Amino acid sequence: MAEAFIYDAVRTPRGRGKSDGSLHEVQPIQLLTSVLKEIQQRNQLDTSYVDDVIMGCVTPVGEQGADIARTAVIEAGYAESVAGVQLNRFCSSGLEAINQAAAYVMSGQVDMIVAGGVESMSRVPMGTDGGALFMNPQIVARHNIVPQGISADLIATKYGYSRTDLDRFAAESYRRATDAQKENRFAKSLVPYKDELGITLLDRDEGVRPGTTVESLGNLKPAFEMMGSMGLDALALMKYAEVDKINHVHHAGNSSQIVDGAAGLLIGSKEIGEKLGLKPRAKIKAFAIIGSEPTIMLTGPVPATQKVLKKAGMSISDIDLFEVNEAFAAIPLFFMEQLGVDHDKVNVNGGAIALGHPLGATGAIISATLIDELERSGKQFGLSTLCIGGGMGIATIFEMV
Numbered sequence: 326m327a328e329a330f331i332y333d334a335v336r337t338p339r340g341r342g343k344s345d346g347s348l349h350e351v352q353p354i355q356l357l358t359s360v361l362k363e364i365q366q367r368n369q370l371d372t373s374y375v376d377d378v379i380m381g382c383v384t385p386v387g388e389q390g391a392d393i394a395r396t397a398v399i400e401a402g403y404a405e406s407v408a409g410v411q412l413n414r415f416c417s418s419g420l421e422a423i424n425q426a427a428a429y430v431m432s433g434q435v436d437m438i439v440a441g442g443v444e445s446m447s448r449v450p451m452g453t454d455g456g457a458l459f460m461n462p463q464i465v466a467r468h469n470i471v472p473q474g475i476s477a478d479l480i481a482t483k484y485g486y487s488r489t490d491l492d493r494f495a496a497e498s499y500r501r502a503t504d505a506q507k508e509n510r511f512a513k514s515l516v517p518y519k520d521e522l523g524i525t526l527l528d529r530d531e532g533v534r535p536g537t538t539v540e541s542l543g544n545l546k547p548a549f550e551m552m553g554s555m556g557l558d559a560l561a562l563m564k565y566a567e568v569d570k571i572n573h574v575h576h577a578g579n580s581s582q583i584v585d586g587a588a589g590l591l592i593g594s595k596e597i598g599e600k601l602g603l604k605p606r607a608k609i610k611a612f613a614i615i616g617s618e619p620t621i622m623l624t625g626p627v628p629a630t631q632k633v634l635k636k637a638g639m640s641i642s643d644i645d646l647f648e649v650n651e652a653f654a655a656i657p658l659f660f661m662e663q664l665g666v667d668h669d670k671v672n673v674n675g676g677a678i679a680l681g682h683p684l685g686a687t688g689a690i691i692s693a694t695l696i697d698e699l700e701r702s703g704k705q706f707g708l709s710t711l712c713i714g715g716g717m718g719i720a721t722i723f724e725m726v
Contacts, residue, residue, distance in 0.1 A: 326433075327430060327594050327595070328430075328431065328594070328595060328608050328609075329426070329428075329431050329593070329594070329608060329609045330592065330593060330594070330595060330598055330605035330606075330609075330726065331590055331605065331606050331607040331696060331723070332368065332592070332598055332603045332604070332605055333364055333367070333368055333590065333591040333606070334514045334588070334589075334590045334591075334606070334689075334692070334693035334697070335360050335364050335514055335516055335588065335589055335693070336360065336441075336515055336516070336588035336686070336689070337360065337518050337527075337587050337588070338517065338527045338528060338529055338530050338586065339531060339582075339584040339585065339586040339680055339681040339690075340518075340526075340531050340585045340586065341447070341531045341532055341582070341583075342445075342446035342447040342582070342583035342584045342585050342681070342683070343447055343583070344447060346447050346531065346584070346585060347527040347531055348447070348518060348526065348527055348585040348586070349585070350526075351445070351518065351526065352388055352445070353382075353388050353389045353393060353444070353445035353448065353449065353585075353587070354388065354393060354396055354397060354400060356518070357380065357393060357394075357443040357589075358397045358400045358401045359518060360441065360443075360516075360588060361401035362401050362402070363516050364439060365402075368591065368603060370591070370601070371404075371601065372402075372404045372407055373404035373406055374436065374597060374600075374601060375404070375407045375437050375438065375439060376429075376437055376438055377410065377439075378394045378395070378397065378398050378403075378407060378409040378410075378439045379394065379409075379410055379411075379412065379425055379426050379438060379440045379441075380393060380394035380397070380409070380410075380440070380441055380589075381411070381412055381414070381418025381419040381420075381421060381422045381442030381684075382413060382418060382442060382685040383413055383415055383416065383418055383451070383684035383685045384444065384449045384450075384451060384452070384454050384684070385411055385413060385454065386449065386453055386454045388445065388449055389443070389445065389449050392410065392411055393411050393443060394409035394410050395410070396409070397409065397443075413685070414614075414719070415713045415715060415717070416682070416687060416688075416711050416713050417688050417711040417717070417718075417719040418442050418684065418685045418688060419442030419588060419685055419686050419687055419689035420687075420688025420689065420709055421688065421719060422440040422441055422442055422688070422689065423440045423441070423590055423592065423612075423688065423692060423721065424609075424612040424719070424721055426438040426439075426440035426590075427592060430592060430593060433594075436594050436596070437591070437593035437594070437597045439589045439590070439592070440589065440590055440689065441587065441588040441590055442588060442683075442684075442685035442689050443587035443683070443685055443686050444585065444586065444683040444684045444687075445585045446583045446584060446585055447583075447585050448585070451684065458714075458715055459472070465560075466560070468619055468620070469564045469619075469620040470560075470619060470620065471557045471560055471561045471622075472549070472552060473652065473714060474548055474549035474552065474580070474653070475552065475553055475557050475571065476561070476620065476621050476622040476623050477575050477580070477623055477652070477653035477655050477656070478547075478549055478553070478571050478572060478573050478574060478655075479568065479571055479621055480621060480653075480655045480656070480659055481572065481574050481575065482570075482571050482574075483565065483567075483568055484662070486574070486654075486655050486658050486659075487574065488543075488574040490654075490658065491574055491653075491658070492539045492542040492543060492579055493539050494654045494658055495537070495542055495578055495579035495654050495678045495679075496539050496542060497668075498651060498672065498678040499533065499534055499535070499537035499675065500537075500675075501672065501673060501674055501675040501679070502530070502675025502680050503533055505674035505675055506529055506533055510674050510697065510698065511530070511674070511694065513700075514693040514696075515529070515530075530584075530680045530681060531584070531681075532584060532679065532680060532681045533675070533679050533680065534679070542576075542579060545576040547573035547574065548573075548575055548577055549573050549575060550573035553571055553573060558570070558571045561621075564620045565620070574655075575653050575655070578678075579653070579678060580652070580653045580678065581650070581651055581653070581676075581677035581678055581682035582680070582681040584680075584681030584682065585683055586681065586683035586686050586690065587686050588686045588689035588690045588693055589689065590689055590693065592609075605726050606696055606700065606725070607696050607699070607723045607725050609721060609722070609723060609724075610706070610723065610724045611633050611636040611637035611721070611722045612633060612636075612719075612720065612721040612722070613632040613633035613636055613719070613720050613721075614629065614717065614719050615628045615718050615719075616716060616717050617716040617717060617718055618716055620716075621716075622712070622716045623653070623655075623656055625718020625719070626650075626656065626660050626710040626711065626712055626718045626719075626720065627659070627660055627664060627718070628718055629718030629719050629720040630660070630664060631664075632720070633721065633722055637722050639706070641664050641665065644670070644706050644707065644708045644722070645670065645704035645705055645706050645707060646671075646695060646698055646699060646702070646704055646706075646707045646708075647660075647666060647707070647709075647710070648671075648676070648692070648694060648695045648707070648708070648709045648710070649671055649672060649676070649710055650676065650687060650688075650691060650710070651672065651677040652677065652682060652711070652712055656712050657672065657676070660710070673698060674694060674698060676691075687711065688709065688711055688719070691711075692709045692721065695708075695709055696723060696725075699723070699725050700725065704725070705724060705725050706723070706725075707723045707725075708722050708723070
């Protein structure tokens with residue numbers, strides 16, 4: 326089987342996903358086009374050698390609809406022969422795009438692909454696309470489907486994570502992200518977004534709040550308590566009868582931020598890299614996807630990691646650094662406890678609590694961050710993983726070369 330190499334990783338800053346966010350006036354196609362252009366320019370890439378562009382997008386409607394990947398290919402001025410496709414595996418879409426690209430390259434059917442994702446959450450709000458999984462009353466009732474915030478609070482309750490535990494983790498995420506920004510640790514993959522006049526609209530992740538503490542987070546009200554009281558807690562507890570009541574401990578400060586952003590990784594075979602004079606930065610060693618129980622929904626990173634480690638013939642101790650998406654603080658806490666991973670190896674530059682979670686792009690962004698940090702620190706193996714709506718998990722192992 327051929328190997329799939331990472332030749333470059335590019336992302337936009339993450340802009341606050343509200344009407345006053347710095348990227349709100351930027352259409353998602355512009356975010357994605359900027360990534361493709363940057364990949365071409367800084368690699369002096371003859372795009373006729375790119376077979377396809379695969380982009381995750383969780384809400385592919387309106388401005389993000391009509392196959393935004395192919396639209397971006399055309400708008401970025403890539404060769405006409407380059408195809409494009411968008412995919413949706415909820416929050417893992419950006420990493421799923423990378424894994425699919427790797428599979429194409431490993432199979433020998435494709436030489437080079439750009440893979441990543443995009444989400445403009447300020448312009449195309451989460452849930453705009455509807456869908457039977459969350460909107461069909463019969464399916465919701467039959468399978469005890471609840472919103473992710475209820476699921477996160479259920480995990481915290483079932484596994485004994487207190488509000489203080491979550492806030493302590495969140496405050497550390499902010500501290501690490503603040504330090505990473507000060508030390509320019511994101512500089513290799515992060516490209517400032519400029520408008521058509523060349524004016525920089527945003528040059529750093531906008532959500533980082535220096536000085537965030539456990540005490541300041543303690544002033545925030547639980548985000549999902551009212552929702553739970555409207556019958557959704559009871560729906561979840563029908564399946565988890567061992568839990569007396571759900572403690573609502575997640576809030577805006579210990580959950581992922583809504584943001585806008587895009588990312589792309591240039592992935593190809595060894596032969597195409599040599600032909601084009603590109604130096605590989607990393608290779609994809611193994612990847613895995615699993616389904617998990619859909620009510621509690623967000624526990625998937627644990628079995629996905631166990632599966633990918635088995636595929637790679639590795640143990641958890643072989644992994645030097647982890648990126649575990651901070652959809653909610655309980656998720657990385659659960660991951661670390663279940664797999665015996667030290668926090669010193671997990672999200673060392675902060676995570677989505679402090680930096681944001683642009684749904685379709687996050688898997689690609691955290692993978693770019695992981696590769697940058699492995700390179701910076703001289704470490705060898707990294708693992709990216711995300712929980713996924715509907716009860717799934719995904720994990721990918723990267724190896725430096």
